[in-house]
Amino acid sequence: METTHRQLAGLIWKVADLLRGDYKQSEYGKVILPFTVLRRMDCVMAPTRALVWEKDKAYDFPDKDELICDQIGLRFFNRSKQSFETIGAAPADVRKNLQDYVNGFSSAAREIIDKYDFHRQIVRLDNAGLLYKVVQAFAGFPLSPAQVDNHGMGYVFEELIRKFADASNETAGEHFTPREVIELMVNLLLAPDLGKHDPGDVINILDPACGTGGMLSAAEEHIRAQSRAGVNVEVFGQELNEESYAICRSDMMMKDHDPANIRLGNSFSDDKHKGRTFDYMLANPPFGVEWKKVEDAVKTEHEVLKHSGRFGAGLPRINDGSFLFLQHMISKMRPASKGGTRLAIVFNGSPLFTGGAGSGESEIRRWILERDLLETIVALPDQLFYNTGISTYFWILSNRKDPSHKGKVVLLDARDYWAKMRKSLGEKRKEITEDQIFEITKLYGEALDAAADPEHWAHGKVKVFDNEDFGYQRITIDRPLRQRFEVTEETLKALAEAKAFAAYAEGSLLIEAFKPLIGTAWPTRAEARATLAAAAAEGGVLWPGVAADKAIWNAVAVTDPEGEVQTKKGAPLPDPDLRDYENVPLKEDIDEYFAREVLPHVPDAWIAETKNPKTGLLERFKIGYEIPFTRHFYVYTPPRPLSEIDAELKELESQIQSLLGEATA
Template sequence: MDFKQYAAHIWAVADLLRGDYKQADYGKVILPLTVLRRLDSVLAPTKAAVLAEYPRTANLPPEMAEMVLNQKSGLSFYNHSPFDFERLISDPNNVAANLRHYINGFSQNAREILEHFEFDHQITKLDSANLLFMVLKKFQEIDLHPKTVSPLAMGYIFEELIRKFAESSNETAGEHFTPREVIRLMVNLLFLQDRDILTKKGIVKTIYDPACGTGGMLSVAEEYLHELNDEARLEAFGQELNPESYAICKADMLIKGHRADNIKLGNSFTQDQLPDAKFDYVLSNPPFGVEWKKAEKVIKAEHEKLGHAGRFGAGLPRISDGSLLFLQHMTSKMKNTAEGTRLAIVFNGSPLFSGAAGSGESEIRRWLLERDMLEGIVALPDQLFYNTGIATYIWIVTNRKALERKGKVQLLNAVSFSQKMTRSLGNKRNIITEGQLAEITQLYGEFQDGEHCKVFPNEAFGYRRLTVERPQRDDKGRPVTDKKGNPKADGSLRDFENVPLLEDADAYFKREVFPHVPDAFLDETKTKEGYEINFTRYFYEYQPLRSLQDIRADIMRLETQTEGLLNQVIEA
């Protein structure tokens, strides 16, 4: 079975829940039991060795006992309970007590996962409805052994189950995970210039996702690194706000033998659980257009008190969209060394241009560009994501640009690189194929102007916002002046002009304004600098209007068809 069939097979357990559970609550049973069954299957080969060793650890310090039992399990977690799924279903009359005993036998890092699912409530509910044994029996019959289901396939299954849960509860699946081809493209672009480094024997790198969801981005990054170098190790770190997504991500890390403690629970803005950590790679798909009012007090305090010594020194965006806060948080995790850090983040169109000169958004873009940290932006095809069909973009940010990229920004228009899916999933109707992924990656790596790619100096995205004034006039129409003879401005006639930084403001004024408004003058004390990236403008292609002859022919054809229909109605 492929992962969708596997997920459908697991989700079919919901047939037992119908009537006792609302459809929106199916996932509260199915998700934690899937995790539990997977943990059970992974531990099965070393279960006997752990049980034999456990009594001998009774007098050891907890840390030492844990280390010994982990060695016996061959993983970073274990279970010392005599129960497993086979033994649980062999005693139907005591299944609730035995299941709790089994869960309590897990090491703390694994037990915490089940606690964040709040699964103990479901044990009580299932037992009261006489469903617990039947549900456990169904899961016992599902083979989730690593030899049958690889870690990567298990990740796909988790994500498909979450999508089903999100659909059944009318939640947004996209809040939990990102399409695999989008992650793969982000990872391609992150690792693109580091292939020589990453293929070295025994290389160890770190990666971080501040909104890691179920860990999809971290998993794909690890998978790709192993394709480059099966001896390389990618130490994954993440933080997630949603307890269920956090629990699944942590379970995935445990199963793969990673340090599950690297995955943290909480709001990355207000509870940064890795405040001093720096990473080689940072990537994320934060929620689009989410307001940050709940975190406003903490974020503003850090901005005002710490400035650039904190995370949000560049500026604060409008309260309705925290996207650029995520970007600043991620840049704070960059290594300030020669190695530096590469960062990839998915945004909608808003962070490109929202906010006028002097606004928080514009100042953040200015900070990024003036420090030469924005390497490139890739416009993605529409309808790629499960929860939105709007335009999306991957930003690549780094503090170690290649020499040929210094002082420049690459824009890559990949909106046409997609293929229609045979069956849509929510709002996701398109997919980027393997061949298209390779082509986009190649175009980005070539770094040359062409049909899909344009390279600009950083300053090309900056502009001066000029305040154009016109004088007040008295009853006789003469300009009103101050004591120094300077004209007084009439606020009702005030206008503004945005002039590119690469163009001389006075020359622009004389050419574009003065010939049309001879009495206009600039108030240079009000000039502001701003930055925006009007992506669409750089790739706009003029579509000529249809000729009048073509339009007339269409109208005549429609009239002929309409006349025929009227005759049929009359004759009938």
């Protein structure tokens, strides 16, 4: 950010000094942000005010706002006779005049102001005796287009939003994505297409979690900078938070974009861009946010519409809606025959591997990879975002891969590309410099080239895989249930507490009869029954009934690998305590893997068949997909030699002894 823009944002934020005492620190933004928008619009509208009054008087019909906007060349106007200059000139009427001014805006602009809940702030400021002072302060800020262009105003908004999030102790990441992260993301998203757009082309971009619009603005700027003159860029967004939505929409309106393209609502339950497709999409959705509030709508779409809806691939666990955002975006990809779509989304590590074979997450990964949509995953440094220090990843998807990239996925490890910030901002202690953004972007382009011929190109930060490399077949390994029968103090205690044994009148006598057999074991159940029956008879106790008999066997049966194999209808019973699982690579035959990796260690094992709950059919394996990014880039670091550690310990002991000697001298 240029210094002048940061200074201007700091100057505007000084209004907080007026609010201190009457407003909590967390509430400063509720005044400063909408007043900034109003002052900016006031400056933009200044040259057209007289023309607006003329046209407003000339047209005597409802719904004339759009026509007036067309004639003045702006997306908004104000039909009142007020301005910040006139409002600030009448201290006694400041509340009345400001309310008249706000009510005079065209419908699109007024809808934005309403989302700020601005009328409530007018009353509160007036009651506190602050309204006139705040109006006077903002009337003096130089926010005209001649003084601050749209690009610079975007930076000012960005800095004010960050200050608001910091002051309110909110999760800043819900409102604000670091500028360098956006720049890198846009670079990678657009990299294969630079220079391919011709004058007259219309490029559509969507951000379904647009926040204050930072990603959309950066994408637009990048396309315009890298494309030929005459390329038209249209931006679209949807946002759930009303304040963020209001800022994004007002920003887009002042940049002469259609504000109607920015919509308010939940993208999962109320898709405001239904039926539309886009050239590019990008998003930084909140990490680990549950979707319980829209659970009914999402599940209904999943179950009723299946793959003709957005969520046919599967549903993630309720506490993380990341994959819902991705499926929502995939549903808006333009068919490859019509030019296709590229999209980028920011995830934490969870979507890479959460969920085993058959789970919602695994099925979503499977659906994406089997359709060859995943192009690249880029690992970013940790401590890069304001609200979390965890590691994050770019997922880049495309349905128009280069033919040489078909069936392949590139993993790019950019975790070491960072510089320490001079001053931490929340959890953000690292940043990616301009030089590092250039390096990563260059490496990304080389990595895509490498996907065509990975065997003749090697880089420690890049690896190329076939889609199937991330798939596996999960098999269940069973071993036979073996038992021996042994009487111990523990089993007798369990027998005495067994519910089925409690009704047996001579239970305590039977336990006494068993005590001489403590430590005795038998290899078969028949031998055990005979010996126990004899012991009971010798003790003068009748053998118990069926219920108590069952309790005895449950109490004295001890699993043992050397015992008798238990069977049912001639087939060995599996021992649930010995059950295990193996993930067999998708490219391998499961029987060959089983013979090589399992049987040499447990010769009596077998691959179990389990019933598929959806089909009711028996199956020997489940297909799963995961992307173990860290494992693929793990570099083993051997431990220090014991002799070195021992020498260091002795040196430390010597230093301690020396210090103790000085203390007692």
